[in-house]
Amino acid sequence: MSSSAASSAAARRADDWRRTHTCGELRASHVGQRVTLNGWVHARRDHGGIYFVDLRDRHGITQVVLGAQFSEAVRLSSEDVIAVTGTVVARAPANVNAERETGAIELMAERLELLSKAKTPPIDVTASDLPALETRLKYRYLDLRRPAMQKNLVHRARFISAMRAAFEREGFIEVETPVLTKATPEGARDYLVPSRVHPGSFFALPQSPQIFKQILMVAGLDRYFQVARCFRDEDLRADRQPDFTQLDMEMSFVEEEDVFALWERVLVATFRAALGVELTTPFPRLRHAEAMERYGSDKPDARFGLELRDVAAWARKSEFKVFHGALERGGRVLALNAGNVPFSRKEVEELGAIAALGGAKGLAWWKADVGGGTGPLARFAAGPLAAELMSLLSAQAGDLCLFVADAQAVARKSLNEVRLHLRNKLRLVDPKQFAFRWVTHFPLFTRDEEGGRWFSEHHPFTAPEDWSLGGAGADPGALMSRSYDLVMNGWELGSGSIRIHRPEVQERVFEILGIGPEERQEKFGFLLEALSYGAPPHGGFALGLDRSAALTAGLDNIRDVIAFPKTASAADLMCQAPAPVRPEQLAEVHIQLAGQALKKSAP
RNA sequence: GGGGACGUAGCUCAAUCGGUUAGAGUACCGGCCUGUCACGCCGGGGGUUGCGGGUUCGAGUCCCGUCGUCCUCGCCA
Numbered sequence: 292m293s294s295s296a297a298s299s300a301a302a303r304r305a306d307d308w309r310r311t312h313t314c315g316e317l318r319a320s321h322v323g324q325r326v327t328l329n330g331w332v333h334a335r336r337d338h339g340g341i342y343f344v345d346l347r348d349r350h351g352i353t354q355v356v357l358g359a360q361f362s363e364a365v366r367l368s369s370e371d372v373i374a375v376t377g378t379v380v381a382r383a384p385a386n387v388n389a390e391r392e393t394g395a396i397e398l399m400a401e402r403l404e405l406l407s408k409a410k411t412p413p414i415d416v417t418a419s420d421l422p423a424l425e426t427r428l429k430y431r432y433l434d435l436r437r438p439a440m441q442k443n444l445v446h447r448a449r450f451i452s453a454m455r456a457a458f459e460r461e462g463f464i465e466v467e468t469p470v471l472t473k474a475t476p477e478g479a480r481d482y483l484v485p486s487r488v489h490p491g492s493f494f495a496l497p498q499s500p501q502i503f504k505q506i507l508m509v510a511g512l513d514r515y516f517q518v519a520r521c522f523r524d525e526d527l528r529a530d531r532q533p534d535f536t537q538l539d540m541e542m543s544f545v546e547e548e549d550v551f552a553l554w555e556r557v558l559v560a561t562f563r564a565a566l567g568v569e570l571t572t573p574f575p576r577l578r579h580a581e582a583m584e585r586y587g588s589d590k591p592d593a594r595f596g597l598e599l600r601d602v603a604a605w606a607r608k609s610e611f612k613v614f615h616g617a618l619e620r621g622g623r624v625l626a627l628n629a630g631n632v633p634f635s636r637k638e639v640e641e642l643g644a645i646a647a648l649g650g651a652k653g654l655a656w657w658k659a660d661v662g663g664g665t666g667p668l669a670r671f672a673a674g675p676l677a678a679e680l681m682s683l684l685s686a687q688a689g690d691l692c693l694f695v696a697d698a699q700a701v702a703r704k705s706l707n708e709v710r711l712h713l714r715n716k717l718r719l720v721d722p723k724q725f726a727f728r729w730v731t732h733f734p735l736f737t738r739d740e741e742g743g744r745w746f747s748e749h750h751p752f753t754a755p756e757d758w759s760l761g762g763a764g765a766d767p768g769a770l771m772s773r774s775y776d777l778v779m780n781g782w783e784l785g786s787g788s789i790r791i792h793r794p795e796v797q798e799r800v801f802e803i804l805g806i807g808p809e810e811r812q813e814k815f816g817f818l819l820e821a822l823s824y825g826a827p828p829h830g831g832f833a834l835g836l837d838r839s840a841a842l843t844a845g846l847d848n849i850r851d852v853i854a855f856p857k858t859a860s861a862a863d864l865m866c867q868a869p870a871p872v873r874p875e876q877l878a879e880v881h882i883q884l885a886g887q888a889l890k891k892s893a894p
Numbered sequence: 895g896g897g898g899a900c901g902u903a904g905c906u907c908a909a910u911c912g913g914u915u916a917g918a919g920u921a922c923c924g925g926c927c928u929g930u931c932a933c934g935c936c937g938g939g940g941g942u943u944g945c946g947g948g949u950u951c952g953a954g955u956c957c958c959g960u961c962g963u964c965c966u967c968g969c970c971a
Contacts, residue, residue, distance in 0.1 A: 338934090339927040354931065369921080386929060394931090411922055413904055417932080418920085422905055425963050478971035498971080525970040526895095648966085750971040786971095859964065 303327075308374035308404050315351020317379055319395045327376040328353060328398060329406070331436065332367050334417055346375065346398075347416075349441050354388070354397040356380075361403055370409035370416065370433075376402040424850075428864040431855055440851070446565070447840040447852045451518060453564035454538055454834075457557040463514040463540060468503035470496060470520070475814075477751060477804070479523035482533070485880035496522035499833060502818055504541040505752060505790055508829040509821045516540040518836070526859075529848045530782065530838055533861045537785070541831030547775060547789060550830050551576075551729055554777065562725070566843055574727040574777075582730050586710070587625070587703030592781030593728050594720040597710050599703065602626045602694065605680055611671040613653070617696035625702045628659075628684040629691040629713055639666075639691070645712045646695055649705030655694040659686040668694065711781060720780070722845055727779045732756075735772035736803065744805045749774035751800055752818075753788040754830075760799055767803050777834065784839055787832030794822040 303311075310329040317326065333347035342357040342364045355375050357364040367373065377400040388394030414422050414433040421427065427434040434440055455465070474481045474495035481495035497503075499521045507515045519539040527533065542550065555572040562568040575593070582591050585598045606614035606624040614624045634642075639656055646654035657668035659681050664672055672680055684692050693709055695702045714720055735755050736745040745767050747753060756771040774788035791797045797819060801811045811819065840852040850856040857863055877884065 334931075334933095336930045336933050337927080338930065341928040341930085343930055343933085345931070352931095356929085359928080383929080386931090388931060391931080411904060415905065415921070418905080419932095420906065423901085423963070425901090426905075428963090475971080479969085501971090523970060526968085528970085529965070531970070747971050753971090858962085860962085862962095864963090 306402075308376075308406065310374070313350035314346050314348040314353045315392060317353055317393050317396050317398070319381060321379045322381045322396060324379050325376070325401075326379055326398065327374060328355070329374050330372070331416075332369055332371045332373060332409075334369070335367060337365055344373075344375075346373070347436075347438075351392055353393045354391075355400050356397050357400045357403065361400065363405075364403065367405070368409060368411070370412050370436075371405060372407035372409070374402075374404040374406055375400050425858075425864065428856070428858060431865045435854065443840075443844055443846070443852050444854060446844050447836075450561060450565040450840050450843060451538070451836060453561040454557060455516075455518065456564070457560040458516045458538075458540065460560075461514070461553060461557065463516040463542075464512055465517055466507060466512065466515050467517060468497070468500040468519070472497050472503075473814075477747065479525050482522045482524050485882055487880050490881040498523050499537065500539055501750060501752065502815075504539060504831060505818065505826075505829065506821050508541055508543045508790075509824065509826045511543075511827075513544075514540075514542045515831075519833070524861075527857065527861060529850075530841075532837065532849060532853065532856055534857075535849075536836040537833040538836055539831070539833040541829060543827040543829045545789075545828070545830055547731070547773060547830070550787060550789075550832055551775075554832060554834075558727070562843070568723075568725065570725065570727070574729055576729045576731055578732040579730055579734070580732065582728075583703060587705075587707035588781075589730055589733075589776065590778040590781060590783045591728065592711065592714060592720065593726040594724050594780060595714055597627050597629060597713060597719070599625050599627050599706050599710075600684055602680065602683055605676070605683055606696070608679075609671040609676060611655075611668065613655070614694075614696045617698075617702075620698070622696060622698045623702045624694060624696040625706055626684055626692055626694045627706055627710060628686050629693060629717075631687065631689045632691050632713075632717065634691060642693060642709055642712070645708050646693075646705040649695075649703075649708045650701040651695045651697055651705035653695075654705070654709065655696070657692045657694070659684070659690045659692055660688045668692075725779055725843075727777060727784075730776040730778055733772045733774050733776075734768065735770040736767045738768060745803055747800075747804065748772055749786065749788050751804055751806075752790050752797070754791050755796070755800075758793065758796055760796065760803070773830070775832075777832070780842065782838055782842060783835075784842075785832055785834035787830065789828070789830035792822060792826040792828050794819050794826075797822060 307327065308329070309327065311326045312321070312328060314328055314330045328346055330346040330348040333345040333352055336343040340359045342361060344355040344357065344364070344367065345352050346355050355377070375398060377398045379396050380399045382395060382397055412433050413426055413430050416433065416436045435444070471484060471494040474483070474493065475498060479498050481498065484494040484496065486492045486494060500517060500519050504515055517539050519537050520534060521537055522534050524533060525531070542553065551573065555574060559570045559572060562570050577591070579589055582589050585591070587599050601623065603618055603624045606618060617624060642656070643654040655668050656666045657672060657680070658665040659677070661678050661681065663669050663677050680686070680692070684690070686692055693706070695705045697705065733748050735748060735753065737748050738745055749772055754773040756773055761770055772788065774786065776786045777784045791800065798811065801815070806814070837849040837853055841847070841849045844852060846852065855863065855865065862868065
């Protein structure tokens, strides 16, 4: 914008307040030019007789110098919006600000116009320390003025833009799918929207465009993608918002390796364009069972070792009753070697509290040594047992080894917590390293805790490894799925699967899930019918863009890459959503409040 | 729904064991200052200690309830 505006500068009226340049672009090469800048008053320095203003816009900060003739300048306050016309001048060498890109020059003001007055802001845009998140969310427009937040949003935009370009190069067609759609029976809670035209009926907001994208494959679109907003009415976390964004895609006539290779090309291109980072492909693949066994997690941080080891065989030989008890109850004895860490007794005991997060009742520790070592486990590691345990855990003398004996799920989860805690405490990882892993071979179904009905581990449209589903009477729990996750540095970045394209297989899966013929017809009749008109084998994937943008920006909370995020109770503090509505509005959509809702609604 | 942490000036925080008129920095307002860039100096205003109740001679501080924020477990196909 600046070049064309500047070139027409000769034609400008003298009182034209509109900018000729941004606040980030003036350099020594502009010295002598008459320019106009628009922006916010970032900081002021009044020296009586001479007055400095740091003028800020998204592009940068330029120092404006106002002479004694600008008596009105002293009434400027932070965050006022002004227009300044003047001449770009070189600073004396002693006055150059090397910290700032525009620091070699300054704008000698000749004309000053106040475009908009600002009240004293509740957020100091210039400060390095942050106000409470509550304040930041309420005055989000001020929070977003902070250069750090603008950097985050620009980063997100570049990341998505690069990814979109990559998909277009790969021949993918961007298709929008409805936001007002139909409730799904499984998975997360749906956000519902009442229908005015159809009394008593409701739309649901999509948890993902899953069914639509499969139908686009049936329709022959071949390669679809979309930057898709998804909605799930579940409780929030630092990495979870109720409305979030995915790069959603689907492709026809493919198997797993085609999807992996495509995404590896897309991610290589995206990281190169948006971050200047060269990723190494192919990303290592990890079976779900192996991930759980080595890391105790299905989304491992593979940037460091400290892997879990099974020490059951050793435990049986030892005299430690706690270990024996766990094994007798069908549990596991798992361990990890933290290495030679200089932990105090107190620090070691703190690890027990970390392990408890995963449900472990205790965390046994042992400072390894062939002579028997030290710690609570030392007296059970006498003689040859010490050397044997050291060998099992690849331990050197002095290494701290940690043990959990419990049910498999508890032992894994607890040691995973310990492992991640050690990562942070010992700074074991490089935040700039991106360790991608494809996690494959998930079970197709899992059972609820009571051992009652089966649930899809991924979703009910996921293809089984064996199209026959093991035949009649087979154990659903033994079936393998063709779903996959992409994990990076301990975060699940996305997931996908090869889908079921045969209606009879889809029917059988619904049957196992306990979705009867009537419900099947009502909820998915259209999908089953679509599959019956010639469906190509297809599969796809969806990448969480909020998480991806946050991780690549080095942030651990996705709110910092979302312009208008919600609080932990799913509220928008700026616009005060959700909010009660007028009774007439409710009547229009055939809704009557009851119970608690009635008490809390507007008067 | 459960657990933990927090809520004091516009903002960030302090306030000993329950005890004088709740302080500081910053921001804001007024004054001074011609080379600052976290400018500096002088002065000033600013408080329902989230809200409600209780204990006490006395509550920012202790107790109960409630609202809000964050993290987390459950939950999130």
